[in-house]
Amino acid sequence: MFRHKDTFKNIKKHAMTILFTLVILFISIWYYAGPRTKKYIFIDGGAHNGESLLAFQKTGLYKKYPWKIFAIEANPYKIKNLKRMPGITVINKAIWNKNGTVEFILSKYDSTSSLYNNRTIKQPKTITVESFDFGQWLCRKFSVNDFIIISLDIEGAEYEVLDKMFADGTIKYVDRFYIEFHSSKLKQFQGRENELLSKLEKSGVLGGFDSVENMLDGSCNGWIDTIEK
Template sequence: MRSGETNRRLIVFVFGLTAGYLLANWNSSSPGNRDRSSIYDRQPAVDSLYSHDDDTNHKIPGLTKKYFIDCGANTASSVLLFSETYPGAKDYIIHSFEIDERLRPYFTPFKQDSNLVVHCPEGVAKYEGDQTAYLEGAWYPGKMNANKDMQWGGGTLFVSLEEREAEDGGNRKLSRRVKVPLVDLSQWIQLNTRKEDYVILKLDVEGAEYGILRKMLDDNTFEWIDKLYGEFHEWQPTEFSMEEKEILYDDMATAGVYMLKWAGENRMFEDFDRMHTSLIPQNTPGLEWDVINSCSDRLRRGVTTPVTISIKIGMNAKAARRLVETIRAFRHFVPLTLFVYGDFVEQNPKLVKDWSDIYEIGIRAGSPLPQSYWQLQNDNILRMSIVSAEFRFKRLA
């Protein structure tokens, strides 16, 4: 990560991490068991599906717009994942559809930093009109959702008979019933994007995906789609029989339509590692807060050794500037490596650039966590944090 136009050294390190955080767990979680659908048995390996992370070479230069259509947006988890880790995310217009109006505040922080259009409450389906949505009720102490003390969030257009009749909404606690407007997603895409645009569609719509994909195939709407992410919910009640689902899977494979897995709540999408190659060998030693030090042994043997200092910079730019300037003012130059958060880089770009003229700059993570909390996070959260920080370093360089 060296700039060819300056002498700044933005040498990226990862502070106190083993490469294990890159080994993501691709099991998507949900109420009940979300088994890997048989659709994936019909798909080629992910590396052969898309030859480039963001292949707009076949589009018309200067006329191409980029869209990320986020269906089943929930608490803006996919907006966060896409914005923080998808290459070129800032160039995309994001349309987020969510049926639960109570979740609208989660999108507010992203409107300032992205081209985000929020459709809430509004659902996607194979038709246009109003329909009853089954939404999760408020959390309360002792509430059990799918046999877990958890708040799932969001809702669905399709429920079982038990969930429809139960006062508490059944296993998923879908106790709120509201009428929501629906758009015919197939027609919406054709009316609001162009074939020359680059369009990424993400579908995580709790069973409505079967009707939507069927209609998109019938309408030839995949001529507008460049990349499809999402999740199939075979366990979810829908209007489709298993035989009809199998026919849909076959028709998708015949048409060359493939869906890569995406789970915003789990901070993963299927080709994440292909887009973000790890620079850390898997046998890299070290743990957070550990210092690998051989200086004392060398001194005992009478061997002189140069001194270098590593400093973990927090989020207080004033205190950090004071410390670094103090060290810099000493008569003898002391090599420093300053480990900074991605958030710090974004908030203090000039300061970090000035430091990089003299010192090495390393990555801590995307944002701070209390001491000892870092290693408690799951692999996908750690991976997203590092990649997000890398993106901000690259923009600085």
């Protein structure tokens, strides 16, 4: 008799374990594959003093959707100003093609900075900053169903970052790229623009090859208001 009771208890225990496992599995499937609210994301890569953010906030598109805004800037001396801007997530890291640390070059008065030394950086000084794999961050943070606009002005790092994003497929997370190239300052990257612009155009994500604030001049005014996924 006692043996039957023990057997029944064991069966009940195993059944509860199986049921609990199935519930967790169902919740996981629902979370990752089920219906999900689309997010509207604007990322200012190489945010500097927030010029692109301010330009974007003046557009009709900004007023149309509930945007989540990220300002990413490697220069630690620029972070204080960015953090004064309300409703913005500030990340003090260098956009790069891998996680780790990188040597980051600043001008004496912190007016310009880059991972690469160039003729525009006067009296350069080098600091070590944290870097992260930008494409993989997009992959972990967002969904391909989200609407993501990126303004990228990272003083030469764009070549390595875009190469990695095309290689690992994370470019598919981006809906529009507004990117400023810097081969005029960095001779080692001369000729790369056409190759990358062609890839961006073929992938359907190229919005413009300049930063957002520069795209909002008289000839391009209103360009961003027409964007739809």
